[in-house]
Amino acid sequence: MVLQLKKVFISDEVDPRCVEVLKENGIEVVKDTKLRTDKEKFLAEIAKYDGLIVRSATKVTADVINAATNLKIIGRAGTGVDNIDCDAATKRGIIVMNTPGGNTLSAAEHTCALICCLSRDIPNAVATMRDGKWDRKAFMGSELNGKTLAIIGLGRIGKEVALRMQSFGMTTIGYDPIIPGSVSSQFGVEWMELEQLWPKADYITVHTPLIPQTKNLLGETSFGKCKKGVKVVNCARGGIIDEVALLKALDDGQCGGAGLDVYVSEPPDDYNLAKHPKVIPTPHLGASTVEAQKRVAVEIAEQFVDVMNGKSLFGAINAQAMYNALSPATQPWVTLGKCLGSLLSTQGADSKQGVCISYAGTDLKDAGSYLSASVLSGLLATQAGGEGSTLNLVSAPALAKQLGVNVECKYKSVCSSGLFAEVCVKVGGNTVVGTTSGSQSLIVSINGTKFATPAVLSGSMILFQANSSKDLVAKLLGSLTDSGATVTGLSVTTPGQSQWGLVYLASGSTNSLDSIKSLVQSAVLLQL
Ligand SMILES: NC(=O)C1=CN([C@@H]2O[C@H](COP(=O)(O)OP(=O)(O)OC[C@H]3O[C@@H](n4cnc5c(N)ncnc54)[C@H](O)[C@@H]3O)[C@@H](O)[C@H]2O)C=CC1
C-alpha cells in the first residue's frame, strides 16, 4: 500500500525538523499556526492537503474532517488524540496516527516535578521570597520517603513515574484494567482495585486517556474514600479528575493539594482552580521540552514517510486492517477480497442479509481482519456517500457497522478444493470463491458453478450468465466484435444447464453490454 502524500499542512507549533524531514522526502509542507483560529479560512484551506499534522491546540472536529476532502492522514505530534474526531476520520477512510512514547519521559518528569513541588509547597515559598518575605514557619513540608503513591493508568507514563518516585522511597501502588499485577510488579507497582487503592494513597496521579470510563474517575465519591489531605496530580487530561469535586475537596481539606497540568477547557474558562492556594498549576507543559518536541516532530514526519512508502503504519490508531495488510504477501489477497466484494455487489447481493467470509489454507491463517475489510470495501462501494468519501480498509468496517451489516469470518487450515488457499464470500443467495496466483486475483467459482480454470479478475470485463448452448461463445464473440468491442480473452465455467463467463475487453462500454443482451440471462460490466 502506497499512500500518495503530496501536500501536508502543519497547524500547531511543531519543531522545524518535522518540516525538514517531510521536505527531504519530496513532500510539500505549509506550516501556519494561526490559521486554525479563523475557522472559515481554516476549513477552506484544509481541502488542499492530503496530510495534516497537529499537537493539542488544533481541534480536528468533524466539520474540519468533512471539509478536508483530500485528506488521507492526520498525524498527532504527541500522544493524546482526544482533540481529533477519530470516528469522523475513520468514516472518511482517513488514517489517524500519534507518536506513542515520543514525549513519555518529559510527561513523566513533569509529573514527578509536580509531586516534589506539592510535598514542599515550593511555588508558594518561591512567591513569598519574590515578595521580599522570609517566612520559614509557613512552609513545613513532609517527606516523600515512606509515603504511598497511587498511580491510575500503568501505561508508558505511569510506569516511568513509578520508577522515578520509587527512588524517593515511595511505595507505589496502582490500577489499570489492561496491565495485570504480574506485569506491574516487574516495575515495582502493587496492582489493586480502585476501592482498595483510595484509602491507602498519600498521593494519587492519573495517567489514562480521557475516555468515558475515565471521565471524573476521581470525583466526589472517590475523594470521600481517600485519606484526609490526599494530594493529587493530573498530567494526563483535564476531566479525569472532576474539577468541581476537586475545588470542593481542596476547600474542605479532604484534598491537601493538587498539581495540575491539564484542564477541561484549555485555556481554562475560569481560573478559580488554577488560582487556588493549594493548587500548583502549569499550562499543559508536560511535553514542552526541547527533547520531546524534537522527538515527536521527527517521529511523526518519519511515520508519514513510511506510510507513503508502504513500509509501516506505526502509530496508526484506526487502521488495524490496513496494518495487517501491509506485507507484500498479503497484497494479492487484499485485492482479491475487494474484487470478490465488487463482483457480489454487481450481482445485487444485499449486504443486510449478512456477509460470510470463509477462508482456507495456512497462507491465510491471520487474514481475518484485512480480508473482511477488503471484501467490505468492494461490496459496499456504492453505499459510501458524501463528498470526498473513500471506501478503504479504514472506513469499510466502520461503514458496515453503521449500516448494520453482520460479518462472519471462518478459517480452516486445510483447503478442501485442492487449491493452496481460497476465499469464499457468501451474501444472501450469492457465493463467489477466489484464489490468487502471484499478484493476480482469480475467480474459482460463482454460485457453485466452477470455471474450467480459475479466471483472472482484472481490467474491463463482462460477467455474464446464460443458458448453455453449443454456439453460445461464438455468438457472444460475434456480437461483441460487431458492436466495435475488442475482445482480449474469454473464460467460462464448465458447461451445465447454466453457464457463467468472463469476457475480457480492451476497454469497457455499455454498447458492448447491449449487444449481447438477447443472448444472456444477465450481464454486468466490471472494472477491476
Ligand atoms: N500533559 C502532557 O503534556 C501530556 C499528557 N499525556 C497524556 O498522558 C496520558 C497517558 O499517556 P501514556 O502513558 O502515553 O498512555 P498509555 O496508553 O501508554 O497508557 C494509558 C494507560 O491507561 C490505562 N487505562 C485505560 N482506561 C483506564 C481506566 N479506566 N482506569 C485505569 N487505567 C486505564 C490503559 O490501559 C493504559 O495502560 C494520556 O492521556 C496522554 O494524552 C501524554 C503526554 C504529554
Ligand SMILES: O=C(O)C(=O)COP(=O)(O)O
Ligand atoms: O501528547 C500529549 O498527549 C500531550 O498532551 C502533549 O500536548 P502538546 O503536544 O504539548 O500540545
